[in-house]
Amino acid sequence: MIELLSLPFMQRALLAALLSGLVAPAIGMYIVQRKLSLLGDGLGHVAIMGVGLAFLTGTAPLPTAVVTCVVGAVAVELLRQRGTATGDLGLAILFYGGIASGVMMAGIAGQGAAGLSAYLFGSLTSVSTGDLWAIGILGVVILILTIGLGPRLFAVAVDEDYARVLGIRVKLLNLLIVVLAAVTVTISMRTVGLLLISALMVIPVATSQQLFIGFKGAFFGAMGVGVLAALLGTVGSFYIDSATGATIVVASIGLLAVSWLVAGPLRRRRNFIPYVEDHPHGAVEHERAENHDDGHAHEPGVKVIQHGDHVDYVHGGHRHAVHGDHYDEH
Amino acid sequence: MADNTPLLDAQGLYVSLGGLPILRDVGLQVHSGEAVAILGGNGSGKSTTLRTVLGLIPFQEGSVRLFGTELANFHAWDRVGYVPQHSSLNVSNATVREIVSSGRLSHHRVFQWPSRQDRAHVTHALDLVGLTDRGRWPFVDLSGGQKQRALIARALTSEPELLIMDEPLAGVDLHSQAGLAGLLGQLRSDGLGLAVVLHEQGPMADVLDRWVTLCDGRIVTSETQGATDCAPEPAKTSSMGWLDPVAGVRR
Incomplete structure (x- = not known):
């Protein structure tokens, strides 16, 4: 780990990766909440056009790609706000037009697929100091x-x-969210790559x-998880000699799997509701539940559900309802 | 502001969506300390009326003034509270407090985060609707009635002078309905103006001052008494129309 950090290109790589890990989930939180999870992927396609354009014109890839992708993002949002079938078709044309024209322009510029792949899948070790400043x-x-x-x-x-x-x-x-997503996608093209940043x-x-x-909580948690995935992926890729961007994504999927294992049993316990058939109040033979006041129903871990004409409280794996001055056990 | 200026003054609203007329010559006035109910069947234009006066749906003719200002120039949204139908909410794991505190945003500058004072307002609003101990729960885990109460709390956190509610008591159990009706009655006596879409008067009957009944996008009654039935067709033909051969041909 120490000898790894003494290499200047690794320092830059790690910094760039950590920034991507911090920034991408921050904007991703709003993207997910708005159910636009695949937006980042589409914007990545548009950014490829920017990279191709940079190759063709001989300009720096990062600024050209940022500008192209932001323009594309504004077009995406305006098409989406129209919300029609032609808008949906327009998105598809924009995304595939982006990737096709990018590959075409890169080819004309003599860079071909090899030159592009550093941007499609990331090429963390080639991050320059200037890139790092722009990303930062x-x-x-x-x-x-x-x-x-x-x-x-x-x-x-x-x-x-x-x-x-x-x-x-x-x-x-709404426009700001897609523009920020576009900028996030492009600044991450050297770290995770345009096809994987989403x-x-x-x-x-x-x-x-x-x-x-x-x-x-989820917002700041996601940033923490992103940074952890970027760290694991970068360091891991150095030791197992794999592509860094892909390793970061695999690491983040690994963390998701761990969170399922941890949160699954917790969630099941929280959501457990003993099944009771529907019944009119008082029609079913019932035992008296232990007498306790309504206050406990407001503790965390006690679930309150509407059950026909009354309210049931679920806690500790059993279920009961208020009946006059006492509780009925279901 | 002069005391007699209505908080909400909508006149002669015509709204059509996709070429279909939805509202025809609908007017609605709400004064300070007054509760107005909008009644009518499904598709009668109740919700559209509320959404139009809030500027969520454009209108083709007529005028809307809020606190004496034309809707297009109105910016004092901190004076208006809105309780939509909860089905439109898109939350993954936000807590009840987070949902309710967004009601304070109309008081905030652009980059401002909630302050201690905001948190006190949120706590107070949760107390008012009886959700004191639900603040840290995920909103999605609430029952339908509790969600509705949370949305009422969200509207109340901004301490509005005009409260516009779309079926606020739908799904709320009878006991809480009475409690909420009492709360709204109390706020009305303190000067709050209320416009509320209702399916039926229910426990709100004691709170209401006026009833507006919509039928097919038109106002059929606007009285201080209860609703009348909505006729499927406005009775334009004479009662003897079925005997009139000319009318028969026309139909």
């Missing part, structure tokens, strides 16, 4: 916006109509939602 600055901007505007972005993701009645500029914030926007979020209750 854009990453900080994304973090400031996703955290600072957090309460508003959350309100828009939960209930657009209500957000409008709060006076929030919903269309503008995974780092979505999988740490899914992992964190298994482990934490609440949006805020």
